[in-house]
Amino acid sequence: MKALIIGATGATGKDLVNVLLQDPAYTEVVIFVRRESGMTHPKLSEVLTDFDKLEEVAMDIKGDVLFSCLGTTLKTAGSKDKQLHIDYEIPLKFAEIARRNGVSRIVLLSAFGASPRSKTFYSWMKGKLEEGIDSLAFDQYIIFRPGLLLRKDTDRAGERIIGRVLNFLNSIGLLKKFKPLPTFILAEKLAKAPKILAAGKHVIALDKVFGF
Numbered sequence: 001m002k003a004l005i006i007g008a009t010g011a012t013g014k015d016l017v018n019v020l021l022q023d024p025a026y027t028e029v030v031i032f033v034r035r036e037s038g039m040t041h042p043k044l045s046e047v048l049t050d051f052d053k054l055e056e057v058a059m060d061i062k063g064d065v066l067f068s069c070l071g072t073t074l075k076t077a078g079s080k081d082k083q084l085h086i087d088y089e090i091p092l093k094f095a096e097i098a099r100r101n102g103v104s105r106i107v108l109l110s111a112f113g114a115s116p117r118s119k120t121f122y123s124w125m126k127g128k129l130e131e132g133i134d135s136l137a138f139d140q141y142i143i144f145r146p147g148l149l150l151r152k153d154t155d156r157a158g159e160r161i162i163g164r165v166l167n168f169l170n171s172i173g174l175l176k177k178f179k180p181l182p183t184f185i186l187a188e189k190l191a192k193a194p195k196i197l198a199a200g201k202h203v204i205a206l207d208k209v210f211g212f
Contacts, residue, residue, distance in 0.1 A: 001134070001194070002027060002029075002062075003028065003030070004031075004032070004061060004066045005017060005020075005031045005069065006067075006069065006090075010071065012069050015149040015183045015186070015187035016069060017179075020043075026191070029055075030060065030063060032045070032049040032051075032060075032061075032094075033048065034049060038198050044107070051090045054090070054094055055097070060166045061097045061098050061103070062101045062103065063102070066094070066095065066098045067134075069190075070087070072087060082111055091108075092129060092132045092133065100135075103138070110130055110142070111145055113145075114143075116131045117120075141200070141202070143201075143202070143203045143208065144204045147181065148180050149181055153187060193212070
């Protein structure tokens with residue numbers, strides 16, 4: 001399979017690239033990046049991309065499965081409008097081009113609580129993206145909705161603190177549903193999904209991610 005990835009330089013995206021490169025089921029891995037990633041591998045190619053001008057790279061958006069992992073934080077984006085552009089508008093436009101070019105499968109990294117009816121901005125935004133991609137009628141549409149992700153060597157103090165708290169509560173039998181998920185484990189599950197699931201829409205919710 002030829003895999004396409006957006007969000008390949010994020011924590012989960014980097015781990016996903018490594019997993020796909022080691023998986024013989026994936027013969028080609030194409031990443032779309034703003035600047036050179038520095039990664040090299042015989043199966044890997046990268047397309048330097050202005051994400052505000054996706055039509056310029058439309059001819060490169062061809063393959064068997066698209067992994068959509070692009071996302072940012074409100075703090076990094078600087079405003080809700082900018083976060084909406086990065087987390088919703090760009091991934092949806094990319095998915096539209098991929099579908100137009102005959103890509104039949106998509107794996108979307110969404111989030112716990114995603115819903116277009118949510119009153120929380122982040123959950124609403126992720127839900128709108130899920131809904132928008134659903135309207136494109138991919139043959140296989142897989143949505144992952146994990147909870148807290150543990151990034152290797154994270155520099156986010158809040159993430160470290162919440163992770164420790166949840167791990168402690170899990171150790172005494174509480175809130176196991178909200179067990180933190182290391183990004184490298186999530187990446188393995190993302191790569192596995194299109195190989196084992198049937199056609200149609202699949203939602204891997206928080207309480208099913210670890211057992212998937």
